[in-house]
Amino acid sequence: MDRDETMIGVLLEERALSIDELARACHCEPRWIVDHIESGVLECTVVATGERRFTSAAMVRARRLLSIERTFEADAELAALAVDLIEEVEALRRQLSAARLGKR
Amino acid sequence: MEFKDYYQALGVAKSASADEIKKAYRKLARKYHPDVSKEADAQERMRDVNEAYAVLSDAEKRAAYDTLGQRHAAGSEFRPPPGWSDGYAFSTDDTSGEDFSEFFANLFGRGAHASRTGRGHRAEMPPMRGEDQHAAITIDLADSYRGGERAITLRAPRLDDAGRVVADERTLRLQIPKGVREGQQIRLAGQGPPGFNGGPAGDLYLEIRFSPDTRYRVEGRDVTQSVPVAPWEAMLGARIEVATPAGTLEVGIPAGSNNGTRLRLKGKGLPGEPAGDLYLDLELVLPPPSDKARELFETMSREIAFDPRRSMRA
Numbered sequence: 001m002d003r004d005e006t007m008i009g010v011l012l013e014e015r016a017l018s019i020d021e022l023a024r025a026c027h028c029e030p031r032w033i034v035d036h037i038e039s040g041v042l043e044c045t046v047v048a049t050g051e052r053r054f055t056s057a058a059m060v061r062a063r064r065l066l067s068i069e070r071t072f073e074a075d076a077e078l079a080a081l082a083v084d085l086i087e088e089v090e091a092l093r094r095q096l097s098a099a100r101l102g103k104r
Numbered sequence: 105m106e107f108k109d110y111y112q113a114l115g116v117a118k119s120a121s122a123d124e125i126k127k128a129y130r131k132l133a134r135k136y137h138p139d140v141s142k143e144a145d146a147q148e149r150m151r152d153v154n155e156a157y158a159v160l161s162d163a164e165k166r167a168a169y170d171t172l173g174q175r176h177a178a179g180s181e182f183r184p185p186p187g188w189s190d191g192y193a194f195s196t197d198d199t200s201g202e203d204f205s206e207f208f209a210n211l212f213g214r215g216a217h218a219s220r221t222g223r224g225h226r227a228e229m230p231p232m233r234g235e236d237q238h239a240a241i242t243i244d245l246a247d248s249y250r251g252g253e254r255a256i257t258l259r260a261p262r263l264d265d266a267g268r269v270v271a272d273e274r275t276l277r278l279q280i281p282k283g284v285r286e287g288q289q290i291r292l293a294g295q296g297p298p299g300f301n302g303g304p305a306g307d308l309y310l311e312i313r314f315s316p317d318t319r320y321r322v323e324g325r326d327v328t329q330s331v332p333v334a335p336w337e338a339m340l341g342a343r344i345e346v347a348t349p350a351g352t353l354e355v356g357i358p359a360g361s362n363n364g365t366r367l368r369l370k371g372k373g374l375p376g377e378p379a380g381d382l383y384l385d386l387e388l389v390l391p392p393p394s395d396k397a398r399e400l401f402e403t404m405s406r407e408i409a410f411d412p413r414r415s416m417r418a
Contacts, residue, residue, distance in 0.1 A: 071130065
């Protein structure tokens, strides 16, 4: 690659991933993604053509779910519960940080 | 490269059973899980733990590793001897997607297969796409406002001419998209690790993180910051200059503002369609004590009938 070249990336919010692209990005089978959408632990948007699309938040969530399921051989629902709690903690930390800023 | 002691990484004895190895792994995985761990080097430790478990949880890999381990101490200089894994039937495909060390990649990674079977056989392997790679980059909030370029350094595995896996460091210059928000992912197609046997390179995903800055709070595209104002500016109103991530702005403080009054500057948050808003929380600050200040406040105390705690009285 030409090292002087400046790379222009694409934000997943502007061009969301297909199931196959998400599966490659997460190193899993597309079937795993379909199963987790159907069981309600992973969300996607459905475009006019009926295809499912995934943005940044879905990718981060999918990778967390996979990591917990694989590491602890965890049931999908249990992994989803752990990820829900992680996301909740993140949201609370943001609120705490905001409250601290407000008190400065 | 250095020989890695996987038993030490998991904190188990060389005679540990498969069950003991699994228990030790899960305990450490919980301790160093990047989403919950407070350890500074959690990510690196987690990688070591994952790598050790990938080897020690696989009977064939463990047996092959144990054979090598009899002749090498942890940290000693190491090169895999030719034919070291002959007779062991471990797969090299079940470790995809892991960011493992050069030591692991040389022994057990995909490229190791090419190395073990000899260069003459590499052509028999089907073309394989490179794995997608994930990394994070930290930018300042101002970088998101302005966009602009950022150099990032990445490590990626590559097969050398002898079929060994070597870690390549490369620097990319990246265009930061204007208005990018924390947590968003940027995809660089074809900029991940190279493929094998002519397969295409994987993609590179970069997660955006903002460097900690106690001056600002960002929610979506909206940004909030505190602005110190003098009591008379709040009381009388004023036009003041405020340094914001959107640049230095002249802001009108309405007369009669109070501590905590929030001003909204429409469209001055993170750029986008629509742009976010910038909120300024006014913070009343007293002047430093001086004879003059004391004299003026004494005058106010005498002349102004004001009880700030009236509402607290029964």
